Amino acid sequence: MHLDGNHDPSQRPSSEWRFHRDILKARPEVQAIVHTHPPYSTMLAIMGMEIPPVHYMVAVAGGDTIRCAPYATFGTQELSEHAVKALEGRLACLLEHHGMIAVGTSLSKAMWLAVEVETLARQYHGCLQIGTPPLLSKEEIEKVRLRMAGYGYAEE
């Protein structure tokens, strides 16, 4: 499918073509978008929960939280707008009652990040079984983010 909405009539695009198009338009550095409904990320998304800085790897998604975009019906422009907003300054977000989006400068990076986000969601879910997990500070996550930039995290 092209960014102008045209596509080969013999091939139907994903029902979520709107957020794929809108993320690509809003974020020129993004070259690939992975959208999936993995169990742990989706459980948190059902609960409307973001992923807080429970582990330093939260920084790989670009900030101190992985936001959860508010619910809107799948395939709608409203969902696309929520997703673009939740991704501001970030490379991943959850979608309430739906799933997750991870983006990157290549498909392999976006896929790597999607797996990392699901791992973080699983770790956070596990911590919540034990109690209320302590969080890393915004300052510490920023420090980690800057270190990662120089250490080639998420590089192939």
Ligand SMILES: [Zn+2]
């Ligand atoms: Zn979906």
